[in-house]
């Protein structure tokens with residue numbers, strides 16, 4: 581499922597032979613998980629392993645990938661912290677051993693799969709498999725490789741801040757029972773603005789919110805920002821929406837959208853009368869956008 585097949589697995593037991601608990605942070609390359617990285621470097625939280633599940637070079641916002649590679653990884657290395665990048669390597673659908681990206685799955689000519697939370701005609705996001713397939717399972721495979729089991733689950737820290745507390749679901753993940761979720765930013769009472777300050781005080785540039793640039797959970801403001809600052813990515817998102825609908829029409833299926841307005845993205849974002857409803861958008865899992 582994940583990369584790095586040739587790297588030897590670390591030992592799973594201490595000198596007394598008892599199993600150690602695997603501990604890691606799910607690193608998204610955004611504000612909250614970068615704050616966790618700084619806190620770990622400063623010794624404020626006890627995590628030495630950060631796992632970044634990259635959903636695709638053609639899917640993550642390029643700024644996020646630049647930040648992970650140019651800022652976070654050198655910072656982690658200089659503080660003795662392992663920041664490991666992982667990719668989804670499925671058993672079928674792509675050439676053996678090749679990684680699969682979210683964009684790649686969506687645009688594959690023979691694909692009928694719709695893993696992202698596209699909006700239906702009523703504006704509600706559909707079910708999604710992207711977070712589970714490209715984040716939870718990819719990180720989970722690495723945790724199991726390091727010794728996590730249902731009997732001795734890994735402790736996985738997720739970057740949820742106090743202002744997003746409703747996203748937190750502490751304890752054993754019922755869909756991945758070899759991992760127990762913890763939320764250090766909540767324990768420390770930190771808000772997103774605190775995280776930004778902590779990152780800046782450490783001398784690091786503050787990253788953007790991490791997510792696929794075409795994620796249907798974007799707020800209108802995020803779409804407008806994408807259009808303003810990276811029009812080529814906005815165009816690609818518009819193309820994706822239209823491409824998905826062409827395919828769905830050929831299959832006799834109803835249309836889907838990247839926003840909740842039931843209209844093409846380009847029209848919606850040009851319409852200055854579309855406002856964000858508080859709490860209407862965002863990822864509720866804690867695995868994306870951190």
Ligand code: SF4
Pocket residue numbers: 635682696697708710711714790791792794795796797863868869
């Ligand atoms: S950012 Fe959005 S589209 Fe990308 S994996 Fe997460 S939920 Fe899916």
